[in-house]
Amino acid sequence: MCGALGIVALVALLQGPGTRVTYRVRVVEDGVRELARGSVSGPAGTDLRFSLRGDSSEIEALFQIVPEGDTVLVSAEFFTKRRLGRSRRGLGLWEQDSYLRAVRLPWGDTARVHLFGRPRRTAVRGAGVWVEVALERGFSGGEGRPAEELQVADSTTDIRLEAVVRPRRARVVMNLVRGDTVSGPRGLDLVPESPARRVQLAMAGRSTTLEISLTRPDASPSARDRVLALDADVVCLRVVAPEVAQPVGVLCGRLNDVARRLPLPGGDTLVATFAWPSGR
């Protein structure tokens, strides 16, 4: 009984925030030639964005995992483009496709992704390009930052691996600006989709109260952006003036410390920057 409880506790711990996930990736051509090798790791919930671009085809995919006991469900959303030929005016004609693939495998096993479909029986044995993805998990040891590593053997093909992490929290630093006068910075760690908070910003002997909340951005209208989660690290700051209970506006941006400005009704301007929280 105690042993079973211990196993359950261990599994729960491995799937919790202290778990670190690693995607080990190999890109192989014709079964023998290694084009690239690398890995992406990060806290639980880290996804892998993979892209391979050549002259006649572009394949991009977002790999996501869902741990289920000793196994893991790997799903990949693909966004592909293939050159079909040229138009009468000499421009390239491309065929665009997006689809989902999923497979379940034990932790530590390798999934082979045949990028251009399963090899044909009549084709040369091992022909084509495939990607081998091996999944590992372990304790994070306090390391919360994602990591990427890539060694490309053939530079004629553009191969990229990226870690995709959706922020659980974001560091928001705000100032009020009016002309040459700037208030002191006010920094807050905010959790997306949590209830709104009131903040007071003081400038030139008066204070301004704002109600702010952090949200995820609306789904992108671009299919490629949605499939590849290109806005994974984008957050939006919704600002409301509590006196009039009216929304003042929304500031959206990546967690990259770039200042974004929002005019307020009284003539002041709210300047906000978004960044990853410290201690990652």
Place this chain on the structure above:
Amino acid sequence: MSDDHETWLRQIDAELDGELSLVERAALAKHLATCSHCAGARASQLEVRVALARSAGDPHARVVPRPTIRGRALAFWAVVALALGVAAGWLAHGRWGGPGGSLEDSRAAIVVH
């Protein structure tokens, strides 16, 4: 004189093709009896037609046989063309795949290795 001669030569052609009436044939015979040039031309025309009949495999034909395609030869070449088409299609399919293939075949596939 020259125009008359050309007319008689056309009459000779028509006679050998069996297209003259009795009156026209009689007039031509009367002319040939007095014109050695036209008689020689008729003999040449006849020799050419004999050669054509021989090359067509019928030296005793009454007229020059028209070229015909025999049924067996036609069937033979049709079978040859069909076999060549099938072989070329099979080789091309093995080398480059079908004409575009199905969409599902061209999509990525994940296999647990």
